[in-house]
Amino acid sequence: MVTIETIVRSSVKKTGMPSTARVNNKASDKLHLDRFVPYRLSVLSNIVSMSIAHAYEREFGLTIPEWRVLAVLARYPNLSAIEVAERTAMDKVAVSRAVQSLLAARRLVRTYDKGDRRRSMLRLSAQGRAVYTRVAPLALGYERKLLDALSASDRRALDRLIGRLMERARLLDHLDGKGS
Numbered sequence: 001m002v003t004i005e006t007i008v009r010s011s012v013k014k015t016g017m018p019s020t021a022r023v024n025n026k027a028s029d030k031l032h033l034d035r036f037v038p039y040r041l042s043v044l045s046n047i048v049s050m051s052i053a054h055a056y057e058r059e060f061g062l063t064i065p066e067w068r069v070l071a072v073l074a075r076y077p078n079l080s081a082i083e084v085a086e087r088t089a090m091d092k093v094a095v096s097r098a099v100q101s102l103l104a105a106r107r108l109v110r111t112y113d114k115g116d117r118r119r120s121m122l123r124l125s126a127q128g129r130a131v132y133t134r135v136a137p138l139a140l141g142y143e144r145k146l147l148d149a150l151s152a153s154d155r156r157a158l159d160r161l162i163g164r165l166m167e168r169a170r171l172l173d174h175l176d177g178k179g180s
Contacts, residue, residue, distance in 0.1 A: 041165075049064050050064075052067075052138065052142045053067070055135075055142075056135045056138060056139075059134075060134070061105075062131070062135070063101070065094045065097065066098045066101055066102055067135060067139075068088050068098070069088075069102060069122075070102065070107065070108075070124065070128055070131065070132050070135070071132070071139075072084050072087050072088055073123055073128075074124055074129070074136070077122075077123040078111075078121040079122060080119055080122065081095050081096055081099050081120070102128065105127075106125055106128075107124065107125055107127050107131060108124060108125060108128055109122070109123050109124070109125045111123070
């Protein structure tokens, strides 16, 4: 069986770079979107997000940013909006709008840090927790169906590769001076 990792290793061994990055020498300055990994990851993320979003938007009136905020706060309660933005790599304005909407819908509770009243902390309300416990199984079911296309070893390889790419992207972001 050919795995994702085998293909990547083979491609890198032959050329020094993954096949997704290689382009014809004559056209090396052209961007080929169908092989450009950042573009492909973005498209995949959008397809997956929109597919899941249809279910929770229809049933719960949640937007994608609102769901992401709920999911993060279910796992990490008492974060500030800025910390939510950092954990999700979402735009601060999108997080702020999602937080305001969730507060207005009484799905979040905002409290203030006793040591620093300027710092607000967010957590799920009982209503937010109820929505989360109904949406999470939908998201997990979608993930299961999506990953059914991969063998167990491909799933493990994908998990490792995504981890490596996330680490590398964070490092590059930091080196570019944007990740401070």
